[in-house]
């Protein structure tokens with residue numbers, strides 16, 4: 001190998017290194033832009049989680065602020081619903097492994113239940 005060849009392969013190697021760095025920067029930039037569209041206000045961006053498991057809503061009572069999202073995740077091997085007693089909201093059937101997200105706009109206290117299993121009761125408090 002001549003000195004020139006060596007120099008060329010050294011350049012190639014450093015170019016490859018630079019390409020890797022650019023790639024890493026792009027990945028970093030990509031995750032940055034993914035957050036750019038989300039609201040900066042922490043409270044508004046919060047998502048509360050209620051797990052549906054063994055015919056129960058956990059937690060049974062959840063307190064949120066207006067506009068915050070609540071996500072009910074059905075971890076039972078059968079379908080459930082999240083249905084407000086007064087009719088304010090209704091998930092309809094949430095299949096096993098499925099979820100339903102709701103963001104209440106009005107403050108208040110909402111009792112809800114599962115239409116398939118009337119003993120399943122939960123409460124949503126919106127401040």
Ligand SMILES: [Cu+2]
Nearest residue numbers: 080114116117
């Ligand atoms: Cu149910």
